[in-house]
Amino acid sequence: MPRAALIVGLGLAGALAAAPCAGKDLRDLYFGEALYNANQGHYFEALERLDAELALHGGVDEPQRDSLHFHIGEAQFSVGDFELYYRMHLRAGRAIKAVLEGAVDEAVRNEAAYRLARIHFQKDQAADALIALDRISGKVPVVIRDDVEFLRANVYMALGRPAEAAAVLKRLQSAQSLSGFAAYNLGIAMLQEGHEKDAIAQLDKAGQLKLSDAGPLAIRDKSNMLLGKLALESTDFTRAQLFFDRVSLDGPFSNQALLSAGWADVSSQNFERAVVPWSILAKREVTDSAVQEALLALPYAYSKLNVHGRAAVLYGDALQSFGDELNKVDASMKSIAEGRFLKALVRGEIQEDKGWVIRLRTLPDAPETFYLMQLMASHDFQTALQNYLDLEELRKKMAGWQKSLDSFEDMIRLRKQNYDPLLPGIDAQFRELDAQIRLRMEQRNHLQQRLHQLLIEPRPDLLATADERIVLESIRGIEEQLQKAKGSDAEQLRQRLRHVKGVLTWTLYTTYPERLTEAHEHLNALNADVAVLTKQYQQFVRSRQAAAHSYLGYDDTIDRLRTRAAESLETVNQLMAKQGHLIETVAIDELKNRRARLEVYQTQARYAVADSYDRAAKAQGTPTSEQATQTSENAAPAGGGH
Amino acid sequence: MRNLKQFWLVMTATLGVLASGAGFAEASYREQMKGLDEQVQEVKSDVLSIAAELARLEERLLYPSNTHLAVFIALAERDTLRLDAVQVQIDGQQVAHSIYSFKELEALQKGGVQRIYTGNVPTGEHQIEVTIAGKLDTGKEYTRTERFAFNKGIEPKLLGVTLGSSQLQLGDW
Structure with a gap:
């Protein structure tokens, strides 16, 4: 691609x-x-x-x-x-x-x-x-x-x-x-x-868009950086200068822009102007590679302006700085090898905002991160880092889950201890009550059926009161006795009995609708009681089920989860080790590259500082030697700005 | 959404240049990282599945449906209340007290709903009391307490409380 x-x-x-x-x-x-x-x-x-x-x-x-x-x-x-x-x-x-x-x-x-x-x-x-x-x-x-x-x-x-x-x-x-x-x-x-x-x-056009958001502003800077680079390549240094000047001084490209602006000036032999951006840049964060290059580039420009005294002092400062930075890089590599880089990365408090990678730099006890900002900002490294952090989160979660599973088992054991002795007695009592309830429910159903039948086929005798039923029974008994009786008294008694029976029958038939209504009202009242009973019954059944469900049937699930969590934890640990090792290796490689570059800078500065003092001394007395000129030329930073 | 998009556009566009400058990770490292990335994705999938099963187990064990009660907090749409804290009492007993960070408040403002309490209550009539504390957009301190009655049946009960600078209501969820 x-x-x-x-x-x-x-x-x-x-x-x-x-x-x-x-x-x-x-x-x-x-x-x-x-x-x-x-x-x-x-x-x-x-x-x-x-x-x-x-x-x-x-x-x-x-x-x-x-x-x-x-x-x-x-x-x-x-x-x-x-x-x-x-x-x-x-x-x-x-x-x-x-x-x-x-x-x-x-x-x-x-x-x-x-x-x-x-x-x-x-x-x-x-x-x-x-x-x-x-x-x-x-x-x-x-x-x-x-x-x-x-x-x-x-x-x-x-x-x-x-x-x-x-x-x-x-x-x-x-x-x-x-x-x-x-x-x-x-x-x-x-x-x-x-x-x-x-x-x-x-x-x-893109480099001159009027924008306010940070995103498009960075893109505008990026456009200008690219334009500057293209202009430099075509040796149009004045235009290159113009493009680099457009880059904002506090954006992510500002260091590169200042460095490149200086080189554009140098390329057009304007050393005086090159001093301006490089002076700004040389005061910035020294771990940045552009800043380190500027530490050498600035005295180089002064030496080209024949200000050898100033150049000598600045080369001296650069030499000191490179020495310090080499120590820092060495400390960083040692720290990474000791595993402190990964420890710093997983610190929870630094990951709370989107710019946590940037904030790593402010950690006083994490020098290993100072030189890795660019590396850490790269897409692949970010993915690797995020994966490492995700794995750490998974590891913590699974450690917590093991404790949860232990607690669940304790809970189940305690519930079992509580319910096991209680439930058999409760179940026996329930079975008794259940039998009684079933019987009563059958009776109610029978009554309901009969009442329903009475609506279709009226049977007043079925709604007689207990007293009336006794009277009816007595009437039937007397009727049987009178069947065999003879004489006028018997006939009179039969007549009276028919009268009594007629009165009772009349009462039963004329009050039948009221009696039927009353019977339904009683049935409804019974239904209400039955509803309460059913609710209590269901509540008991649910509670009984809940008691059983609170401790039965979990063993397999817990065992399976424990096994799965343990296996996943092992995989996570293995992946963390691999991912961590890779991150450390890449980080150390990056630091080695930066170290190598610093060593080159240090060597250049060491020669240049001596040469500049020599030239400064000669400038006061004798003319510059050809050899010294050659040394000064060699002191230009290896990066050459490009 | 727009801000996030812009952030990523800048971050990643920047990274492109920085990475190119830094000459990052050699191809072999890249391959290794890619391989590991796929393995990490697989283990994430496994752990998510374990988490789901564990959540079901936890719910069955700790919050059986006949007693399960969950209380949720939502912010009224486009409300400017700067919510600081919410306290919940069920039947006179404090069950939850939450103090909101900026991130949590933002999550609510974007339409998220916080489950502030999960617990157990018996079936029947109950009372919930919700107290909120915060600041109005005028900078004035704001506190409010409301009580609501609710009925717990045999199925899990979910209560949603919608908060705002002029409202505190129990939602019909």
Whole structure:
């Protein structure tokens, strides 16, 4: 991949990480909790919650009745986003592919395709990114429309198709959200195309954009740095100077700009002017490589101006400084070898804000970090570092889980001790009550059936009171006796009995509706009592089940979790060791490079300081020797500014 | 969102140049880092799955559904209250007290919902009392306490409390 494309690609990679979504009109509290965690950068917890919610949602019979249903699209995208933030690109890709292949509407599918393309691009898979982008058709959500095209342009550049990239970027020049970035990238695309003149004109535009945000400001500086470099290469030192002067003095490129500005002046033999930027630069943080170069470059400029006394003093200062810095580098390497670098990195308090890498520098007991700022700021190293920190977090979590599992086992043991002696007695008592309840329930059901039957087929006798039933029985007995009786008395008695029976029958028939109503009222009252009983019954059953569930059936789960956690902990420890070793190795290599450069500077300064004193002395008395001139020429910093 | 995007654009664009200057990591290191990165992703996936199972176990053991009560805190949309603290009492007993950092407040303002309490209560009628303390956008101190009644049935009970400079209400979730 060409260098320029790589730079642009790196620039895009971060931009593509979308921010967590906001929870407007939230209907699912647990989804809101996932957002709360994600909004604080706690992506593990956010994923843990959202994974669980999505699994539950997938398992319900009627998903439309589940509260997550209202956010399901957002939740599925959020899972992919959180995974991306948590540096789980493989899973994020799978999650987004699932959305892409599901039955979703055009806008959602297009957004999914865009996100998938983003992941491919981040993983240096530009061809796959383009395939994903080509799946976008029809309605594209307005909020991502420009981003889609910006990504497309960058993918073209990564694929070495600058003409197509330039065509897309030209259309994006008015996009506010990409202000500066689209202008710069268009310049790069033109450079890739070989249209240097157009590229310089475009970068010139990008380098003069009126901007206020830090992001585009840095891009503007970057445009000017590139323009300056191109001008230097074409030996147009005056223009180079102009571009370097445009770079802000407090931005991330200011040190390089000051150094390059000085070299542009030197290249045009204007040593007096070179002193200005280099004097500023020489007073800055000495661990910066540009500053170290300026420590040598500044006295070099003075020597060219024949101010040998000043040059000698500055070379002396530089010599002292390089010695100090070499000691610092040695201390850093020793400290890293002793494992202190990794210890410093995992200190919780320094990771609380986004600029924690920068804050490492302020730690008095972490000298190993002083020389590693540039290295630590690089993308690959950041990924490695973040992975190391993530592993450390996982390690801490799993250590905590082992304790949780111990506590769970204790809890289960205590519950068992409490319930085991109690439950058999309770169960026996319950069985007795249960039998009685069942009998009463059968009686009630029977009554209900009979009352129901009475509505269809009236039977007043069935609603007779106990006294009335006794009377009826007596009447029937007397009737039987009177059947065999003879004589006038018997007939009279039969007549009286019929009368009594008639009165009773009359009463039963005329009061039947009231009696039936009353009977139903009693049944309703009974039903209310039965409802209370049923509730208590169910409550008991639930409590009984809860008692059993509170300590039975956990052994296998706990054993399995313990084993899984132990295995994962071992893997985490192994990976941490490997990742840590790699980080330390890369850091020490970087320090070795910086040490080697410092040694070269030190040697140059050592020769130059002697030479400058010699020249200063000679300037007061005898003329300069040819040999001394030669030595002075050699004292120019090895970097030569480029 | 825009700020974050800008931050990343600058950071990573800058890194591109710095990395190119520093001549970072040789190809072999890069390959090793890539290989490790994939292994780290796998172990993260495993640990997430363990975490999910552990969370289910914890819920079953500690908060059975018939007594499960969870209280959530949300900020009213676009409210300017600078929330400092929230205190929750259930049936007269303090169960939660949260003091908010800037990061936590920002997470709430962006639409996140904090689960401030998870516990157990028996089925039936209960009372929740929520007290908030903060500052209004005028700089004036603000405190407010509200009591609400709620019924706990046999299913898990989730209570959402929405806070703002002019409201404190129990949401219907």
